[in-house]
Each structure stands twice: as C-alpha cells, then as structure tokens.
Amino acid sequence: NVRLAEAHAPIVVDKVAATFEAYWADPEFEPYGDGDGDRFDAAIAAERTGDYDGELTLVSGLEVRPWPYQREILEALDVERRRHGRWHNLVVAPTGTGKTVVAALDYQRLGSQHDALPERPTLLFVAHRKELLEQSLRTFREVLQDGAFGELLVGGRQPREWRHVFASIQSLTAAGIEQLDPGRFDAVIVDEFHHAEASTYRRLLDHLDPEVLVGMTATPERTDGLDVRRWFDGRFAFEMRLWDALDQRLLSPFQYFGIADDTDLSQVSWRRGGYVTAELSNVLTGDDARVAKVLRSVRELIAEPSRMRALGFCVSVEHAAFMARRFREAGIAAAAVTGETAAGEREASLLRLKAGELQVLFTVDLFNEGVDVPAIDTVLFLRPTESATVFLQQLGRGLRKARDKACLTVLDFVGNQHREFRFDLRFRAMTGRSRRQLERDIAEGFPYLPAGCHVALDRQVERVVLDSVRRQLRVTTRSLVAELQQLRVQLGEVGLASFLDETGVELEDVYKGSVGGWTRLQREAGVGLPAAGPGEAVLGKRIGALTHVDDPERLALLADMASGEVAVDGLDERRRRLLTMLVAAVVGEKPTLEDLVGAVGAAAGPRDLHARRDRGGVRAQGRRLDHRRPLRRGDHHRPAAGDAQQVRGALHADDDVPRLRHLPRSVPLGVAVRCVAARRRGQTVRGPHLAGAPVRAPRAHRAVPVHRARGPGVGDGRSSGRDHVGVADPAAGGRLPGSAAHSGLGLG
Numbered sequence: 001n002v003r004l005a006e007a008h009a010p011i012v013v014d015k016v017a018a019t020f021e022a023y024w025a026d027p028e029f030e031p032y033g034d035g036d037g038d039r040f041d042a043a044i045a046a047e048r049t050g051d052y053d054g055e056l057t058l059v060s061g062l063e064v065r066p067w068p069y070q071r072e073i074l075e076a077l078d079v080e081r082r083r084h085g086r087w088h089n090l091v092v093a094p095t096g097t098g099k100t101v102v103a104a105l106d107y108q109r110l111g112s113q114h115d116a117l118p119e120r121p122t123l124l125f126v127a128h129r130k131e132l133l134e135q136s137l138r139t140f141r142e143v144l145q146d147g148a149f150g151e152l153l154v155g156g157r158q159p160r161e162w163r164h165v166f167a168s169i170q171s172l173t174a175a176g177i178e179q180l181d182p183g184r185f186d187a188v189i190v191d192e193f194h195h196a197e198a199s200t201y202r203r204l205l206d207h208l209d210p211e212v213l214v215g216m217t218a219t220p221e222r223t224d225g226l227d228v229r230r231w232f233d234g235r236f237a238f239e240m241r242l243w244d245a246l247d248q249r250l251l252s253p254f255q256y257f258g259i260a261d262d263t264d265l266s267q268v269s270w271r272r273g274g275y276v277t278a279e280l281s282n283v284l285t286g287d288d289a290r291v292a293k294v295l296r297s298v299r300e301l302i303a304e305p306s307r308m309r310a311l312g313f314c315v316s317v318e319h320a321a322f323m324a325r326r327f328r329e330a331g332i333a334a335a336a337v338t339g340e341t342a343a344g345e346r347e348a349s350l351l352r353l354k355a356g357e358l359q360v361l362f363t364v365d366l367f368n369e370g371v372d373v374p375a376i377d378t379v380l381f382l383r384p385t386e387s388a389t390v391f392l393q394q395l396g397r398g399l400r401k402a403r404d405k406a407c408l409t410v411l412d413f414v415g416n417q418h419r420e421f422r423f424d425l426r427f428r429a430m431t432g433r434s435r436r437q438l439e440r441d442i443a444e445g446f447p448y449l450p451a452g453c454h455v456a457l458d459r460q461v462e463r464v465v466l467d468s469v470r471r472q473l474r475v476t477t478r479s480l481v482a483e484l485q486q487l488r489v490q491l492g493e494v495g496l497a498s499f500l501d502e503t504g505v506e507l508e509d510v511y512k513g514s515v516g517g518w519t520r521l522q523r524e525a526g527v528g529l530p531a532a533g534p535g536e537a538v539l540g541k542r543i544g545a546l547t548h549v550d551d552p553e554r555l556a557l558l559a560d561m562a563s564g565e566v567a568v569d570g571l572d573e574r575r576r577r578l579l580t581m582l583v584a585a586v587v588g589e590k591p592t593l594e595d596l597v598g599a600v601g602a603a604a605g606p607r608d609l610h611a612r613r614d615r616g617g618v619r620a621q622g623r624r625l626d627h628r629r630p631l632r633r634g635d636h637h638r639p640a641a642g643d644a645q646q647v648r649g650a651l652h653a654d655d656d657v658p659r660l661r662h663l664p665r666s667v668p669l670g671v672a673v674r675c676v677a678a679r680r681r682g683q684t685v686r687g688p689h690l691a692g693a694p695v696r697a698p699r700a701h702r703a704v705p706v707h708r709a710r711g712p713g714v715g716d717g718r719s720s721g722r723d724h725v726g727v728a729d730p731a732a733g734g735r736l737p738g739s740a741a742h743s744g745l746g747l748g
Contacts, residue, residue: 004016030068063145064101064104064105064142064143066101066102066105067098069097069240069248069250070097070098070101070102070105072238073091073093073102073238073240074102074105074106074109076091076237076238077089077091077106077214077237077238078113080237081113081114082113086232086233086237087114087211087212087213088212088213088231088232088233089213089214089215089232089237089238090193090214090215090216090217090220090228090229090231090232090235090236090237091214091215091216091217091236091237091238092217092218092220092236092238092239092240092241093216093218093238093239093240093245094218094240094241094242094244094245094250094251094396094399095218095393095396095397095399095400096245096250096251096374096396096399096400096401097240097245097250097251099191099216099218100135100136100139100191100216101139101143102216103125103136103189103191103214103216104139104140104142104143104144105143106214107121107123107140107144107187107189108143108144110186110187110212114211114212116211117186117187117211117212118186120163120164121186121187121211121212122163122164122184122185122186122187123150123163123164123165123185123186123187123188123189124165124167124184124185124187124188124189124208124210125137125140125150125165125166125167125188125189125191126167126168126169126172126188126189126190126191126201126204127166127168127169127190127191127192128168128169128170128192128195128369129168129369130154130155130168131371131372132191132192132369133152133154133166133167133168134152135372136166136191137149137150137152137166140164140166149164150164150165150166151163151164151165151166152165152166152167153165153166153167153168153171153172153175154166154167154168154170154171155168155171162184165185169195169198169200169201169204170200172200172204173200173203173204177203177204177207178207180207180208182207182208182209183209183210184208185208185210186210186211186212187210187211187212187213187214188208188210188212188213188214189213189214189215189216190205190213190214190215190216191216191217192216192217192369193215193216193217193220193228194217194219194220194221194222194228194389196215196228196231197222197226197228205231213231213232215228215231215232218242218392218393218396219389219392219393220236221388221389222389227497241432242392242395242396242399242429242430242432243430243431243432243450246450246451246452246453247450247451249451249452250401251399251400251401252398252399252400252401252402252405252406252407252408253407253408253450253451253452253453253454254395254398254399254407254408254409254410254453254454255407255408255409255410255453255454255456256410256412256430256453256454256455256456257297257301257409257410257411257412257456257457257458258412258414258455258456258457258458258461258462258465259293259297259411259412259413259414259458259461260413260414260415260458260460260461260464261290261293261294261413261414261415262289262290262293262415262416263283263284263287263290263413263415263416264415264416265280265283265384265415265416265417265418265421266416266417266418266419268280268283268418270418270420273386273420274386274387275384275386275418277315277316278316280315280316280383280384281315281316281318281319284314284315284319284382284383285315285316285318285319285322286322288326290413291323291326293413294323294380294382294411294413295326295327295330295332297411297413298332298380298411301409301411302378302409305332305359306332306359307356307359308359308360308377308378308409309353309354309356309358309359309373309375309376309377309378310359310360310361310376310377310378310379310380311360311361311362311363311367311376311378311379311380311394311397311398312334312360312361312362312363312379312380312382313362313363313364313365313379313380313381313382313383313385313394314362314363314364314382314383315364315382315383316364317336317338317339317340317364319364319382319383320336320337320338320362320363320364321336321362323336323362323382324336324360324362327359327360327362332359332360333357333358333359333360334358334359334360334361334362335349335352335358335360335361335362336361336362336363337349337350337361337362337363337366337367338363338364338366339364339366341366346366349361350371350373353373353375353376354373354375360378360380362382365390367394367397368390368393368394368397369393371397372400373397373400374400374401374402374405375402375405376397376398376400376408377398377402377405377407377408377409378398378408378409378410378411379394379395379397379398379408379409379410379411380411380413381394381410381411381412381413382413384414384415384417384421385426386421386422386425387425388425388426388428388429389429391425391426391429392429392430395408395410395430398410407452414461414464414465416464417464417468419471421468422468422472423464423465423468423469424438424468424469424472427441427442427455427465427469430455431446431448431449433448435469435472435506438469439466439469439470442457442462442465442466442469443466475505475506475509477516477521477524480503480505480509480510480521481521481524481525483499483503483505484499484521484522484525485525485526487499487503488525488527496510496518499518507547508544508547511543511544511547512544516537517536517539517543517544519532519536520532520536520537542585545585546558546582546585553578554578554581557575557578557579557582558582
C-alpha cells in the first residue's frame, strides 16, 4: 500500500484518478456479482497463462460468448439496423480479432431482429479460399451448436439443400451466378470484402438481393483506388484499425527492425506505382551477399532461430526457392510454398511450421490472407512492398496472440529504392499517423507507438525513409501538375478521387493556397476547362478551409450550391446557419446569403464540390482524418463538426448511454457520459455547433494525464507530460478528472 497526499503529490493523485475514471468508463469492465466468482477466477487464470489467441477457442458443447470488443461490433450492427434501418453493413477490423465469430453470433440473432426473417434465415457465406470456408463453417456450427449446419460449395463439393451455403466465389461463378434466384438467400456474408470490386464479386453482388448483407475486411482500401463502401452507402458500420487493436491489446505487439541491405534498386523499372516484377526478381534472386546479411540479422535479432516460426515474403517463385535453399544450407529448416505448390504439400508445410519442424516458409503472395497460424512469431520482408494494404495483410500473419509468444519480430530489409517508392504509406498504415507527424516520429524514434510495440531503423534506413517522407511533404504545384499529366497518359480521364488514391497526395495539398484547388490544377495540366471566373482565385485558396468536412449534410449543401440549386428564400433555419458557417470559413467576412450563393455558384462550378462529396472525407491507403482515429498519447484533439453533431444526437436520444459507444472514438467515452449526466442534472452542454457559441473556458481547470481506456494502469511509464485534458465541474467547485475541455465540450 502507498499513502499519498494531494498536497504533496498532486500529479500522482491526478494520474490515479484519471486512470480510475478511464477504467470505470471502459465497456470491457463488467459489474461483479455474487455468482461471478468462478468466471472471474477463470478470466484471471487465462490472463496469467496467456491462454488467448485472438479468436475464441471453440469447444463443442460450450456456449460461445463474444469478447467485449466483439460485443461493440454486434451493438454497432444492431444500431445500424434498428435505429437507422440499414441492413447492408461493412465491418472493418484487423486480422486476428475474430470477425468470423462475430458474423456467426450476428447471424444467430438475425431472426429476432427482422420480423420478415425466420429463426434460421437462409444464408450464403462467400470467401475465395477453401481453408477460409472450412474454418468459417466450423465456427458457425460451434456458435449455433448444430453440427449439421451448412453445406460447402468448393473443391467439387455440392450443396443438397441450398439453404445455408458456404461457397467460394470461383465455384459460384463456375455454377453460374445468373442461375441463382436473386432472392434465394435472406442473408449474404462476404469475407475479405476488399475483393468486392473484382468482376466476379461485382457480378454476384449486383445479381443477389438479400435482406441482410454483411461485409468483413481488415483492409478496405484497394491499390486501384476503387471504394468498396459504395455497396454500403459510403460508410462503415464499425471500424477498428490496426493501431486501435494494438492499443487495446487484442493483438500481439510487434518489434519492427528496418535493416539496410545495400541493394541498389534505383535502376529497376518503375511502372504504374510499382517495380516491374521480373526485373526486381532478377536483382534479388541469386544475391548471396544480401542473403548473408539476412542470415546475420536473423541470428543477431532472433533469440533462438532454431525455434522461430517465420514467414518470408519474396518477390517471385524463383526468389522464394532461392531463399529456402540458402537457409537450409545455413542450417535453418526452410521450405518454399507458392501458388505452384500442390495443395497437399502446402498444408503439410504449414503443419510442419506449426509443429516447429520448419523454422521458415518462404512465399510470394500466397499467405497474404486466410492463413491462421497464431504461432508465427517472425515475419521477413524480403522484397519492397509498395502497397500499404498488402503490407498490412502480410504483417497481420504474425499478429495473432498465442501461448508463449511475447511479440512479433519483423525484419524489413531495405535497399536503395526508386525515388517514387513511398515509405510513408507502410509506416502510416502501422501507426495511423499523418505524414507530418510521421516525420517527427522517425526523427524522435517513434515515441507514440502502442504499448509493447517498438520500431528501430538503422542509421542508413532512417536517412532513406526520412528523405522519402520529406519529399512527400514538399508538394509543389509543378510536381502535382506533372503527376496529373502522367496519370492522364496512363489512365485517361482522372477525377479528384482517383488522383488522390493514385498519388497518395493529401486533399489539403491540392487546396493549399499556392496550388489553388483541383480546377486550377486541371487547367494547368492541360485539361480543357472554361476560363477562370472572377472569384475562382480567391475561392480556390479559401476552399481549403473546408477540407476537414465529412458531414454528409454540409457536403450535400455545398454540392447544391455549386449546382445552383439553392434558393435562399426557401431555406429553413438550419440550412441558413450552415450557410453562415460557410461564410466565415470561405469568405472571411459576412456578406448577404444571396451574395454568397451567387459567388459560389459562379466561381466554383460543380467539379470541385462534387468531387469532394464523392470522396466522403475518407482517405485511401489507411489515410484518415485526425479526428476519426482514437485519441493517442501526444495528441491534442481538434473538435470537428461531425463529433459535435453526433454528441448532440446522443444527448437527445431516448437511450443515451448505449448510444455513447457509437460516438467517434476521438470523443472519450467518459467525456460523453459526463455530458449525459450533466444534461440529466439540468446543466447545459456547451461546445462548437452544440449551442451556437464558442466553448466557454472552465472556471477551474487542471491538467491531468490521459489514459485511453485500456492502459495497464498507474506507474507503467506510458503516460506523457504532453497528454492532458482540462476538466471543470462548477457544481463541485473544482476539477472532475477526465472531463471535456480539450474535446471541445464544457460543462456549465
């Protein structure tokens, strides 16, 4: 026991209070009753032994219960359906968080949610690999406690009843998608939904007409820039990214080592955003000097190479076979498994890896998806991976938790890359940081990683990566024009969304003052557009103030204005207020609304604003608006209209508290709970766009550390002096730990 006095140690007392408040507001903590002793003892024992692998352990005859974070997904789906009437939903969650278990539990309750559905609705579960389907069928049978549930349509197996079918997309295509009755299945679940823009998936989704559609993926972004959210009205029902899961300790932490291998790839041909595979394979295959460096790094950084279970990702079949041969010659048991490997041999190799008979499997892209080997504790990146999506898929192979697995070790071998190679994409995909934040993180040694994670770049790699990131920060009008001209040669017509996806440029870069906006950029790239209007130069610079907007209501109003569909006299009070906000943001002064509508309609044209609405505020390749990701240590939250709007909706809902779980993650749960409590006590809640007035400064406020819900507690060394929230409770005459000043909300 430790005795503390607030007068002598106020910082420590505040830290204890803040941690307690964070745990108290955490939905993972449950009430403890008289009958919960056995369950509590079992949970403590599982925590101490590490008997948890990221998925529920399914044992026949036992009731399957969701983990707390899985309950959040189920609740989010429930809200979408019951509150909003949306029965087509996309769930984004990292590999290893049990999405298939969630799908089975969700299916189990569908009959009670939808009046028109039977207790066991007809079901089509779609995936692209036999292993995924067999595993998913076993999961559904365990959850439903029905060993006869479901039939497979894959590998020559044919359903008899066609009521609950687990089918591969290849088998459905071969059987003839058009032969299926569009209304045959009440529910359709599509795993790895990022494949949905492939032609076979599009044909299936366009043909079927289910009452319920659920898509599941860990990586919704595609390298071709196509947006799979179009099947779900441009939205996610639930979104948990890699850094969220790591923060919540749902996945194994990782140690990432960036190691210079001195390979010169600068002369390898670069086409359509990547290296030419054949040329890259010729450079890497047969390079014994590079292999020697790889082996040396493995022996130096892996405690016991003879006991590791590793996946090595190579550029080609020849490269994989070469690496396996050289590792065996060095005394490390290794094999190459590629798309040319027979199915039986492939499965046998995986079993040998699980059993520890093999230390490394070298592959190309075969194991990017659908491989469930929690024991994998090492990943070797032996080729440059341009796609952040592929990088995350390959990294995710080793992030599942397993007994006796402390962390995942990642060895990334970095050569002298082509100037166009984007290092920032992979690090932003891992950390969720912006390009500007990433530059600081690299220079400072990545101080804001989730607990247990570590990134170490050797001096040469740090220089190469920093140079690459800084090049991306130096965006000029000339470079943007050159990139747009090049894309037009390659792709033909290029819209704003495609341009952002293909180049990785931020929307703010297009609308910063020196560039002047998308319309001007196209004009300078030689796109045949009408001459600039009288207000375009001013508006092109000022419209950058709107790039943070992701509220569909405001975006719809902007598009209506650009198309000349706004009649000021017919606007209700709410839309008039939205226009007033636009005046302050764009014009910087307060003309009449008629002047504003005329100026925007004449100067902007619909091109920019419609393109902005199509983007929907979501960036490709893991780029997200700062206020859409969780509050992280070292951040200072900037409140946004979407946050305030959803908080207000929760405060006026009949069931306030359950709705709080579905607020943006940037609004801490404890903050929203206090807002509801204040409202019920008759207090007012002030904040941007809530009361139409600026946030009132608290009368008494003290800085306290922030702990985002699932930290290990006090004294763990994870807090930072820069992390704080300001708090005030006038009724108490002082502070209330964990309140809302820095989230844009004040209690009065």
